[in-house]
Amino acid sequence: MSKARTSRRTFVKRSAAAAAGFFTLPVIIPSSVLGMGGKTAPSNRVVIGSIGTGSQGMSNMRDFLKLGDAVRFVAVCDVDSARLLKAKETVDTANKSNDCSTYADYREFIEKEQLDAVSLALPDHWHGIIYTAVADKKWNVYGEKPICRTIKDGQTIVAAVKKNNIIWQTGCWQRSQAHFRKGAELVRNGRAGKISHIEVGLPDGGKGIGTPPVMDVPPELDWEMWLGPAPATPYRGVCHWNWRWILDYSGGQMTDWAGHHIDIANWGTGMEYTGPVEISGEGVYPPEGIYNAPVEYDFTCKFANGMTMRVANSSRLPHGMGTTWYGDLGWIHTDRGNVLRASDAKLLEEEIGENEIHLYKSDNHWLNFIEGVRTGKPTIAPIEPGYRAICTGLLGEIAMTTGETIRWDPDKEEIIGNPRAERLLSRPYRKPWELPTV
Amino acid sequence: MRKIYISIAALLLIALLPSCRSEVNKTLIVTGQSSHNWMESSETVKQILDETGLFRSKIILTPPKGEDMSRFDPAFMRYDLVVIDYDGDQWPEKAVAALTEYVKNGGGVVLFNSANSPLATSYDSVSLTTRSEFEVRTVNTDHPVTRGLPVRWLHPDDILTRGVDPAGEDGVLLATASAGQAGPRGRRMVPVMAARTMGEGRIFVTMLGTPDEEGSKALHCSGFITTLLRGAEWAATGSVTHEVPSDFPTAAGSVVRSGFKAIDSREAFENIGSYDISQSTKYFTWLQTEIRKASGDDAKLLELEKKMVDVLRKSTATNEAKSLIIRELSWMGSDYCLPVVKELESVEELKDDVIFALERLQ
Numbered sequence: 001m002s003k004a005r006t007s008r009r010t011f012v013k014r015s016a017a018a019a020a021g022f023f024t025l026p027v028i029i030p031s032s033v034l035g036m037g038g039k040t041a042p043s044n045r046v047v048i049g050s051i052g053t054g055s056q057g058m059s060n061m062r063d064f065l066k067l068g069d070a071v072r073f074v075a076v077c078d079v080d081s082a083r084l085l086k087a088k089e090t091v092d093t094a095n096k097s098n099d100c101s102t103y104a105d106y107r108e109f110i111e112k113e114q115l116d117a118v119s120l121a122l123p124d125h126w127h128g129i130i131y132t133a134v135a136d137k138k139w140n141v142y143g144e145k146p147i148c149r150t151i152k153d154g155q156t157i158v159a160a161v162k163k164n165n166i167i168w169q170t171g172c173w174q175r176s177q178a179h180f181r182k183g184a185e186l187v188r189n190g191r192a193g194k195i196s197h198i199e200v201g202l203p204d205g206g207k208g209i210g211t212p213p214v215m216d217v218p219p220e221l222d223w224e225m226w227l228g229p230a231p232a233t234p235y236r237g238v239c240h241w242n243w244r245w246i247l248d249y250s251g252g253q254m255t256d257w258a259g260h261h262i263d264i265a266n267w268g269t270g271m272e273y274t275g276p277v278e279i280s281g282e283g284v285y286p287p288e289g290i291y292n293a294p295v296e297y298d299f300t301c302k303f304a305n306g307m308t309m310r311v312a313n314s315s316r317l318p319h320g321m322g323t324t325w326y327g328d329l330g331w332i333h334t335d336r337g338n339v340l341r342a343s344d345a346k347l348l349e350e351e352i353g354e355n356e357i358h359l360y361k362s363d364n365h366w367l368n369f370i371e372g373v374r375t376g377k378p379t380i381a382p383i384e385p386g387y388r389a390i391c392t393g394l395l396g397e398i399a400m401t402t403g404e405t406i407r408w409d410p411d412k413e414e415i416i417g418n419p420r421a422e423r424l425l426s427r428p429y430r431k432p433w434e435l436p437t438v
Numbered sequence: 439m440r441k442i443y444i445s446i447a448a449l450l451l452i453a454l455l456p457s458c459r460s461e462v463n464k465t466l467i468v469t470g471q472s473s474h475n476w477m478e479s480s481e482t483v484k485q486i487l488d489e490t491g492l493f494r495s496k497i498i499l500t501p502p503k504g505e506d507m508s509r510f511d512p513a514f515m516r517y518d519l520v521v522i523d524y525d526g527d528q529w530p531e532k533a534v535a536a537l538t539e540y541v542k543n544g545g546g547v548v549l550f551n552s553a554n555s556p557l558a559t560s561y562d563s564v565s566l567t568t569r570s571e572f573e574v575r576t577v578n579t580d581h582p583v584t585r586g587l588p589v590r591w592l593h594p595d596d597i598l599t600r601g602v603d604p605a606g607e608d609g610v611l612l613a614t615a616s617a618g619q620a621g622p623r624g625r626r627m628v629p630v631m632a633a634r635t636m637g638e639g640r641i642f643v644t645m646l647g648t649p650d651e652e653g654s655k656a657l658h659c660s661g662f663i664t665t666l667l668r669g670a671e672w673a674a675t676g677s678v679t680h681e682v683p684s685d686f687p688t689a690a691g692s693v694v695r696s697g698f699k700a701i702d703s704r705e706a707f708e709n710i711g712s713y714d715i716s717q718s719t720k721y722f723t724w725l726q727t728e729i730r731k732a733s734g735d736d737a738k739l740l741e742l743e744k745k746m747v748d749v750l751r752k753s754t755a756t757n758e759a760k761s762l763i764i765r766e767l768s769w770m771g772s773d774y775c776l777p778v779v780k781e782l783e784s785v786e787e788l789k790d791d792v793i794f795a796l797e798r799l800q
């Protein structure tokens with residue numbers, strides 16, 4: 001198949017025609033919905049591509065491929081040609097074909113492909129540009145958390161998603177796990193009483209590597225394109241995965257995980273569409289080496305209703321990793337590994353009644369997105385809650401960078417009375433890259 | 439005769455500068471017997487304490503192991519702080535009683551790596567680990583000594599003493615360390631730092647800092663030095679002014695200083711211009727820490743900004759240094775830095791940074 005991708009409709013026609021030996025013109029295939037028995041008709045199959053085929057991109061791809069006929073991958077894009085080839089092999093094996101297209105440049109991918117949806121797993125510093133570009137193409141997006149590297153990036157992405165009215169799923173898959181939903185639902189229904197405080201435990205930072213020497217860029221990697229809008233810097237062997245520990249590309253463990261456990265915290269309190277009003281705290285920065293993201297962090301957010309949320313590396317918190325809501329009836333703690341505990345087990349026992357609040361239920365984060373694409377039904381993790389979760393993390397980062405107490409207007413999304421901190425809401429992009437205006 | 443003159447001069451100085459006198463803690467370091475090289479460790483402790491200007495210390499020795507201790511009777515009461523670097527024969531009752539009395543009356547004691555010594559808590563049996571890097575856990579961050587420290591930090595090449603409980607019954611455990619490889623129940627945590635009170639007095643206990651023959655990295659660890667100083671200050675005065683330095687170790691790695699002193703402004707700005715990321719990032723980390731400390735204070739920030747701009751003006755400063763300074767100025771700078779920053783746009787290697795900064799500053 002040529003690189004010039006046809007639309008889904010054409011694709012379906014073409015496949016059908018191929019199946020029928022080129023003779024039959026429009027074939028009406030009865031549509032069936034996955035999960036209701038039978039195979040998914042090609043016309044219901046979501047045509048999807050991936051930008052970013054590293055560990056998380058491939059993990060998402062495998063989760064989509066598990067949905068069988070519901071999706072068909074047709075194109076992949078990565079600045080690392082070795083990874084790109086592996087991704088193509090995975091897709092081709094699943095499709096039992098050899099026609100998955102490959103792109104080194106996302107701009108060409110966006111220009112040439114005709115997709116229903118795209119799965120994005122990129123270093124954070126690229127989110128602003130690429131998330132916005134695919135939204136403007138009106139593709140539906142499964143986008144990795146954290147939504148953005150800066151608050152300005154996030155605001156731009158949210159605006160683009162809303163303007164283009166696309167289906168969006170943030171990769172905060174914890175929402176699609178029963179025990180996280182149950183924890184959040186219990187809290188939402190007041191089982192822990194009125195919530196006055198939340199603790200969010202995220203991973204500690206790890207060991208540094210000093211500063212490795214400048215080395216040759218591996219032939220498979222387009223380093224300049226990988227850097228994109230980030231500052232130019234010579235290659236020192238730090239790229240895939242470990243970009244997470246360098247502030248030019250990420251905020252470290254804190255911003256990586258804010259999109260998970262802060263998101264769950266907000267889901268429980270129903271504060272997914274707002275944010276804190278005051279943020280202060282401290283980070284511990286490695287004194288030496290190329291990894292400069294904080295290895296420890298501890299900041300507290302105040303909300304307009306008086307509630308506080310402390311976000312810290314897990315070694316600092318009594319319950320360690322995960323989200324703990326403290327209310328006047330006790331606490332409820334949830335974490336990965338099916339952890340759902342409470343100060344009194346009875347808080348967890350009472351069933352949620354018919355007339356109480358029932359949170360959105362999804363048992364498969366990737367299927368939930370695909371169903372959204374097919375039916376137009378909103379997903380479990382739309383863009384704004386994902387943005388609000390990382391926005392809180394990024395406000396924490398600003399408080400730690402400046403050493404100041406930051407005041408924030410969550411409605412206007414502005415820092416109040418602190419021009420220095422305000423400058424940290426965005427990062428100028430290295431030319432010629434620009435954050436699009438929406 | 440000369441001694442007398444010096445004494446008179448000293449007395450005059452003390453009389454003229456009463457405020458200075460109260461800030462320097464007269465310190466007695468007691469050593470003479472230990473399983474480790476006490477000659478090196480006591481000299482090191484003396485240097486660490488005295489270099490800050492917060493302490494003025496003197497070392498006295500106990501009789502050697504196995505010899506008559508009966509005449510050993512130091513005048514503890516004359517000092518603000520007594521540091522004990524001792525692991526050996528029992529002291530005579532009189533000396534133990536004097537030390538106990540000294541603490542009860544408000545004296546401060548640091549028990550440095552001292553297992554068999556007066557005031558050490560009782561224990562059944564001790565064993566030593568092999569020398570290695572290990573992770574220290576600050577288990578109490580509310581105490582004046584440990585407030586503001588990372589909760590996890592790596593400490594190089596030291597020996598841990600198992601079986602000692604430095605906090606005793608009434609003390610507060612401040613830090614533990616993991617010894618050896620993780621077993622089935624995780625790593626075995628060994629207590630290494632504690633704060634105790636006795637009557638009106640305070641005892642800081644540290645089990646870190648065993649010297650070796652190869653430069654004693656454990657004693658040059660910025661984490662060891664800082665906790666020793668903060669512990670000593672707390673024991674002597676009840677409060678802590680010595681700040682957590684920018685080079686305090688973290689979970690990312692241990693930090694071994696060439697000397698003992700923390701980086702100061704003069705050293706940092708003298709060296710930051712020759713910044714080379716492949717050598718060390720410590721001066722830049724120092725600068726970022728100072729900026730955070732000055733937060734919200736326009737005058738202090740401007741003072742730093744002026745020094746940063748001075749580096750930008752230096753023809754000898756590396757572009758790497760200038761690049762990092764411009765990036766910091768991009769958010770904390772004022773109009774003051776603008777002309778100098780703009781000028782650097784003509785330098786090819788700095789062009790991107792200047793555009794970056796101007797986008798934020800203008």
